[in-house]
Amino acid sequence: MRLSYNAALNYKTIATQSITSPGLLPHRGIAIVFGPPGCGKSWLLLQWGLEIASGSKFLHKLPTEQTKVLFLDLEVGENTTIDRFKKVAPLYTGANSHFAIASVPGLKLNTPKGLSWLEDCIRNFGDGVILVDNLRAAIVGDENTSEVIDSLFTNFGQLRQQYNCAFVLVHHPSKPMYYQGNNTLLVKDRGMYGARGSSDIPGKVDTMLHMERTTSIGETPAFRAVLKLEKIRTNDSVPAFGKTGLSLCFSPGHCCFYPLEPKFIKVLDDVEKGSSSSATQQELVALRDLGYLTAAGTIVKGA
Numbered sequence: 001m002r003l004s005y006n007a008a009l010n011y012k013t014i015a016t017q018s019i020t021s022p023g024l025l026p027h028r029g030i031a032i033v034f035g036p037p038g039c040g041k042s043w044l045l046l047q048w049g050l051e052i053a054s055g056s057k058f059l060h061k062l063p064t065e066q067t068k069v070l071f072l073d074l075e076v077g078e079n080t081t082i083d084r085f086k087k088v089a090p091l092y093t094g095a096n097s098h099f100a101i102a103s104v105p106g107l108k109l110n111t112p113k114g115l116s117w118l119e120d121c122i123r124n125f126g127d128g129v130i131l132v133d134n135l136r137a138a139i140v141g142d143e144n145t146s147e148v149i150d151s152l153f154t155n156f157g158q159l160r161q162q163y164n165c166a167f168v169l170v171h172h173p174s175k176p177m178y179y180q181g182n183n184t185l186l187v188k189d190r191g192m193y194g195a196r197g198s199s200d201i202p203g204k205v206d207t208m209l210h211m212e213r214t215t216s217i218g219e220t221p222a223f224r225a226v227l228k229l230e231k232i233r234t235n236d237s238v239p240a241f242g243k244t245g246l247s248l249c250f251s252p253g254h255c256c257f258y259p260l261e262p263k264f265i266k267v268l269d270d271v272e273k274g275s276s277s278s279a280t281q282q283e284l285v286a287l288r289d290l291g292y293l294t295a296a297g298t299i300v301k302g303a
Contacts (some may be wrong), residue, residue: 002168004174006087009028014091016072023207023238024058024062024130024207024209024229024231024232024238025129025166025168025207025223026166026206026207026233026234027152027164027166028160028161028164028165028166028207029166029167029206029207029233030156030160030166030167030168030169030204030206030207031166031167031168031169031205031206031207031208032135032152032168032169032170032171032195032201032205032207032208032209033045033048033168033169033170033171033209033211034170034171034172034173034194034195034196034208034209034210034211035172035210035211035212035213036172036173036212036213036267037172038213039211039212039213039225040211040213040223040225040250040257041170041211042076042084042133042134042170043084043088043111043250043255043256043257044211044227044257045071045131045133045168045170046071046084046085046088046131047059047072047088047256047257048131048168049069049099049129049131049168050088050089050091050092050095050099051064051092051131052064052065052066052067052069053066053067053068053069053092053094053095053096053098053099054066054092054093054094054095054096054098054099055094056092057093059227059240059246059248059257059258060258061240061246061259062238062240065093066098067098067128067129068097068098068099068100068128068129069098069099069100069103069128069129069130069131070100070101070121070128070129070130070131071085071099071100071101071102071131071133072102072104072130072131072132072133073101073102073103073104073133074104074105074106074107074109074132074133074134074137075104075105075133075137075260076105076133076140077103077105078103081101081103082101082103083263084255085101087255088254088255088256089170091254091256104117105137107138108138108139108140108147109132109138109139109152109155109156110138110139110140110141110151110152110155110299111140111151114138114155115155115158115159118130118155118159119158119163122159122163122165123163125166127163127164127169128165128166129165129166129168130165130166130167131166131167131169132167132169133167133168133169133170134170134171134172135152135170135171135172135173135197136172136196136197138152138169139151139152140213141243143196144196144198145198145199146198146200148198149197149198149200149201149204153204159275162250170299171196171197171201172195172196172198173194173195173196173210174194174195174196192302193286194210194230195208202231205231206232206234207229207231207232207233208212208229208230208231209227209228209229209230210227210228210229210230210245211225211226211227211228212226212228212245213225213227214226214247221250221252221260222249222250222251222252222297223249223250224247224248224249224250224260225247225248225249225250225257226244226245226246226247226248227241227245228241228244228245228246229241229245240259247259247260248260249264249268264283264286264287266279267279267283267284267287271293
């Protein structure tokens, strides 16, 4: 893997062509993954990028078209971002030079300087998929105003049309979606798609994925979540999500998400509670291979 980092807003490498995860990320498309703090959306964004860069299936279910990917960290910093990358990357050796990280806190993508930085990268190294963590950190101004959101997506529009780029952004939910205490959802009425900020946002993107954590924060390293398809602009069918969303479990051994098959739910419940399990040897081996259980059959501790 080649990593790039330059806080002075210089480039090293960037994506080269667009990508489609069937129905979710169209060519020249924009997708948003939003959810409350602690639900795993930044981990999911990193995983999705590595799956694209390696041509692996998104969440081990949906085919991707391999292309280069730039993961743009605008908030947490280089050390944390690269530490996360090192934990997930071993699963995606096929990504090789297709994946790059730029950690540039303070870069604002709705400004001329931010647009110039991205355009300079793309013009010199080609187009592709740009992952942005996160939308709020990417802008100067109030995310609730149309003018500010307009300025961001206008810049994205220029790059998408001229260089064939696609974007995936992490975002936060509107206040009624916030979780409190044990991460229990208090209010289910989320309004229009439930994303925080200007009501213009849903109309400017092709896909909106809503992520919810379904186990309490700190309850278990192998926490569970559900990924729901709130909006899709294309006519593609995405049966993997079903009517209630795609159930996921975060593997602390691999630091990535796997679809949670129904047959494993009771097994994990029993192990987490310390009670005896009726799991078959084959099921226990499968859970060990997925990084949930140790050889002794206990839950893998968080990385």
